[in-house]
Amino acid sequence: MKCEIIRDLLPSYIDGLTSEESNLEIEKHINECSLCNDIYDHMRVEMKSQRIIFDEDRIKPFKKLNRRILKSVVATVLICAMLVGVYLYFFTFGWKVNSEDMNIHYDYKDGSIYIEFELLDGRTLTPILDRHAFGPEKVINFRECFSSIIDDRGEYPNQFSYGIEYNEYFRKNLDDDNCVILNFKDKTEILYYKDIVKELKLKK
Numbered sequence: 375m376k377c378e379i380i381r382d383l384l385p386s387y388i389d390g391l392t393s394e395e396s397n398l399e400i401e402k403h404i405n406e407c408s409l410c411n412d413i414y415d416h417m418r419v420e421m422k423s424q425r426i427i428f429d430e431d432r433i434k435p436f437k438k439l440n441r442r443i444l445k446s447v448v449a450t451v452l453i454c455a456m457l458v459g460v461y462l463y464f465f466t467f468g469w470k471v472n473s474e475d476m477n478i479h480y481d482y483k484d485g486s487i488y489i490e491f492e493l494l495d496g497r498t499l500t501p502i503l504d505r506h507a508f509g510p511e512k513v514i515n516f517r518e519c520f521s522s523i524i525d526d527r528g529e530y531p532n533q534f535s536y537g538i539e540y541n542e543y544f545r546k547n548l549d550d551d552n553c554v555i556l557n558f559k560d561k562t563e564i565l566y567y568k569d570i571v572k573e574l575k576l577k578k
Protein backbone atom coordinates (compact mmCIF):
# COMPACT_ATOMS: atom_id res chain seq x y z
CA MET A 375 0.00 0.00 0.00
CA LYS A 376 2.72 2.38 0.99
CA CYS A 377 4.65 1.55 -2.23
CA GLU A 378 1.67 2.42 -4.42
CA ILE A 379 1.19 5.80 -2.77
CA ILE A 380 4.89 6.54 -3.21
CA ARG A 381 4.81 5.53 -6.90
CA ASP A 382 1.77 7.76 -7.46
CA LEU A 383 3.68 10.64 -5.98
CA LEU A 384 6.94 10.01 -7.89
CA PRO A 385 6.10 12.02 -11.07
CA SER A 386 5.15 15.04 -8.96
CA TYR A 387 8.22 14.51 -6.83
CA ILE A 388 10.49 14.47 -9.92
CA ASP A 389 8.83 17.66 -11.12
CA GLY A 390 9.45 19.21 -7.70
CA LEU A 391 5.75 19.66 -7.00
CA THR A 392 5.51 17.73 -3.77
CA SER A 393 5.62 19.25 -0.30
CA GLU A 394 8.71 19.10 1.87
CA GLU A 395 6.97 16.69 4.21
CA SER A 396 6.08 14.33 1.32
CA ASN A 397 9.64 14.65 -0.02
CA LEU A 398 11.04 13.38 3.27
CA GLU A 399 8.62 10.43 3.24
CA ILE A 400 9.37 9.62 -0.43
CA GLU A 401 13.16 9.87 0.01
CA LYS A 402 13.05 7.75 3.14
CA HIS A 403 11.01 5.12 1.29
CA ILE A 404 13.07 4.90 -1.91
CA ASN A 405 16.23 4.59 0.20
CA GLU A 406 14.76 1.54 1.86
CA CYS A 407 12.69 0.01 -0.97
CA SER A 408 14.85 -1.07 -3.87
CA LEU A 409 11.86 -1.72 -6.17
CA CYS A 410 10.51 1.81 -5.73
CA ASN A 411 14.07 3.11 -6.11
CA ASP A 412 14.31 1.34 -9.50
CA ILE A 413 10.98 2.73 -10.59
CA TYR A 414 12.09 6.15 -9.48
CA ASP A 415 15.31 5.91 -11.55
CA HIS A 416 13.43 4.73 -14.64
CA MET A 417 10.80 7.40 -14.29
CA ARG A 418 13.39 10.10 -13.89
CA VAL A 419 15.27 9.08 -17.08
CA GLU A 420 12.04 8.68 -19.03
CA MET A 421 10.61 12.03 -17.99
CA LYS A 422 13.87 13.77 -18.81
CA SER A 423 14.03 12.34 -22.35
CA GLN A 424 10.36 13.13 -22.93
CA ARG A 425 11.02 16.69 -21.97
CA ILE A 426 13.88 16.91 -24.50
CA ILE A 427 11.69 15.52 -27.30
CA PHE A 428 8.96 17.95 -26.35
CA ASP A 429 11.40 20.85 -26.46
CA GLU A 430 12.75 19.83 -29.87
CA ASP A 431 9.22 19.61 -31.23
CA ARG A 432 8.71 23.14 -30.10
CA ILE A 433 12.01 24.36 -31.60
CA LYS A 434 11.59 22.75 -35.06
CA PRO A 435 8.83 25.05 -36.35
CA PHE A 436 10.91 28.01 -35.20
CA LYS A 437 13.90 26.71 -37.13
CA LYS A 438 11.71 26.36 -40.20
CA LEU A 439 10.33 29.86 -39.67
CA ASN A 440 13.84 31.26 -39.29
CA ARG A 441 14.90 29.60 -42.53
CA ARG A 442 11.87 31.04 -44.27
CA ILE A 443 12.60 34.54 -42.92
CA LEU A 444 16.25 34.22 -43.97
CA LYS A 445 15.19 33.15 -47.46
CA SER A 446 12.85 36.11 -47.86
CA VAL A 447 15.47 38.52 -46.51
CA VAL A 448 18.02 37.19 -49.04
CA ALA A 449 15.42 37.43 -51.83
CA THR A 450 14.55 41.01 -50.82
CA VAL A 451 18.21 42.04 -50.76
CA LEU A 452 18.78 40.47 -54.19
CA ILE A 453 15.73 42.19 -55.67
CA CYS A 454 16.83 45.54 -54.21
CA ALA A 455 20.35 45.09 -55.59
CA MET A 456 18.89 44.25 -58.99
CA LEU A 457 16.62 47.32 -58.94
CA VAL A 458 19.54 49.54 -57.96
CA GLY A 459 21.57 47.99 -60.79
CA VAL A 460 18.78 48.59 -63.31
CA TYR A 461 18.36 52.16 -62.06
CA LEU A 462 22.10 52.86 -62.29
CA TYR A 463 22.23 51.42 -65.82
CA PHE A 464 19.28 53.41 -67.20
CA PHE A 465 19.78 56.65 -65.25
CA THR A 466 23.47 56.91 -64.39
CA PHE A 467 26.03 54.82 -66.25
CA GLY A 468 24.00 54.39 -69.40
CA TRP A 469 25.32 53.14 -72.72
CA LYS A 470 27.61 54.31 -75.50
CA VAL A 471 26.34 57.03 -77.81
CA ASN A 472 25.80 56.48 -81.51
CA SER A 473 27.62 59.08 -83.59
CA GLU A 474 24.47 59.91 -85.57
CA ASP A 475 22.69 60.91 -82.34
CA MET A 476 25.28 63.62 -81.68
CA ASN A 477 25.44 67.09 -83.11
CA ILE A 478 28.88 68.69 -82.98
CA HIS A 479 29.64 72.31 -83.65
CA TYR A 480 32.45 74.76 -83.02
CA ASP A 481 32.38 78.16 -81.42
CA TYR A 482 34.86 80.88 -80.54
CA LYS A 483 34.20 83.00 -77.47
CA ASP A 484 36.41 85.26 -75.35
CA GLY A 485 39.69 83.80 -76.57
CA SER A 486 38.68 80.17 -76.36
CA ILE A 487 37.63 77.54 -78.84
CA TYR A 488 34.61 75.50 -77.81
CA ILE A 489 33.62 72.17 -79.23
CA GLU A 490 29.97 71.84 -78.43
CA PHE A 491 28.27 68.48 -78.23
CA GLU A 492 24.54 67.99 -78.19
CA LEU A 493 22.65 64.73 -77.89
CA LEU A 494 19.80 65.00 -80.39
CA ASP A 495 17.58 62.52 -78.56
CA GLY A 496 17.55 64.82 -75.48
CA ARG A 497 18.95 62.21 -73.13
CA THR A 498 21.58 62.94 -70.52
CA LEU A 499 25.06 63.09 -72.00
CA THR A 500 28.02 61.92 -69.96
CA PRO A 501 31.42 62.71 -71.44
CA ILE A 502 34.28 60.75 -69.90
CA LEU A 503 37.67 62.27 -70.55
CA ASP A 504 40.37 59.66 -70.78
CA ARG A 505 42.95 60.73 -68.21
CA HIS A 506 45.45 58.20 -69.45
CA ALA A 507 45.67 59.82 -72.85
CA PHE A 508 48.39 62.45 -72.91
CA GLY A 509 50.35 64.17 -75.62
CA PRO A 510 48.82 65.96 -78.58
CA GLU A 511 45.48 64.25 -78.40
CA LYS A 512 42.57 64.20 -75.99
CA VAL A 513 40.18 61.26 -75.82
CA ILE A 514 36.51 61.62 -74.94
CA ASN A 515 34.19 58.64 -74.47
CA PHE A 516 30.52 59.45 -74.72
CA ARG A 517 27.74 57.73 -72.81
CA GLU A 518 24.09 58.59 -72.60
CA CYS A 519 21.33 57.64 -70.19
CA PHE A 520 17.71 58.53 -69.53
CA SER A 521 17.21 61.79 -67.68
CA SER A 522 15.92 61.29 -64.16
CA ILE A 523 14.11 63.85 -62.02
CA ILE A 524 16.77 63.66 -59.33
CA ASP A 525 19.57 64.43 -61.81
CA ASP A 526 20.84 67.96 -61.25
CA ARG A 527 22.84 68.56 -64.41
CA GLY A 528 21.00 71.77 -65.19
CA GLU A 529 18.61 72.70 -67.93
CA TYR A 530 20.50 71.02 -70.76
CA PRO A 531 21.85 67.70 -69.54
CA ASN A 532 22.09 66.66 -73.20
CA GLN A 533 24.80 69.23 -73.91
CA PHE A 534 28.50 69.35 -73.20
CA SER A 535 31.03 71.99 -74.13
CA TYR A 536 34.74 71.27 -74.40
CA GLY A 537 36.87 74.42 -74.27
CA ILE A 538 40.47 75.07 -75.23
CA GLU A 539 42.12 78.41 -74.65
CA TYR A 540 43.22 79.79 -78.01
CA ASN A 541 46.28 81.61 -76.70
CA GLU A 542 49.85 82.27 -77.80
CA TYR A 543 51.03 78.97 -76.34
CA PHE A 544 48.34 77.01 -78.16
CA ARG A 545 49.05 78.73 -81.49
CA LYS A 546 52.79 78.18 -81.17
CA ASN A 547 52.36 74.48 -80.39
CA LEU A 548 49.59 73.81 -82.86
CA ASP A 549 50.61 70.75 -84.82
CA ASP A 550 48.94 68.81 -87.58
CA ASP A 551 48.29 65.93 -85.18
CA ASN A 552 46.73 67.99 -82.36
CA CYS A 553 43.27 66.54 -82.06
CA VAL A 554 40.35 65.39 -79.97
CA ILE A 555 39.44 61.74 -80.37
CA LEU A 556 35.76 60.95 -79.87
CA ASN A 557 34.75 57.40 -79.05
CA PHE A 558 31.23 56.52 -80.15
CA LYS A 559 29.44 53.20 -80.11
CA ASP A 560 29.69 52.81 -83.88
CA LYS A 561 32.94 54.59 -84.67
CA THR A 562 35.82 56.77 -83.57
CA GLU A 563 35.87 60.31 -84.85
CA ILE A 564 38.93 62.54 -84.86
CA LEU A 565 38.64 66.33 -84.76
CA TYR A 566 41.88 68.07 -85.72
CA TYR A 567 42.45 71.47 -84.17
CA LYS A 568 43.88 72.81 -87.45
CA ASP A 569 40.53 72.06 -89.15
CA ILE A 570 38.61 73.69 -86.29
CA VAL A 571 40.82 76.79 -86.49
CA LYS A 572 40.26 76.90 -90.25
CA GLU A 573 36.49 76.48 -89.95
CA LEU A 574 36.22 79.21 -87.34
CA LYS A 575 38.39 81.42 -89.58
CA LEU A 576 40.79 82.21 -86.73
CA LYS A 577 44.19 83.68 -87.48
CA LYS A 578 47.08 81.34 -86.93
Ligand SMILES: [Zn+2]
Nearest residue numbers: 377407409410
Ligand atom coordinates in the same frame (compact mmCIF):
# COMPACT_ATOMS: atom_id res chain seq x y z
ZN1 LIG B 1 8.30 0.64 -2.27
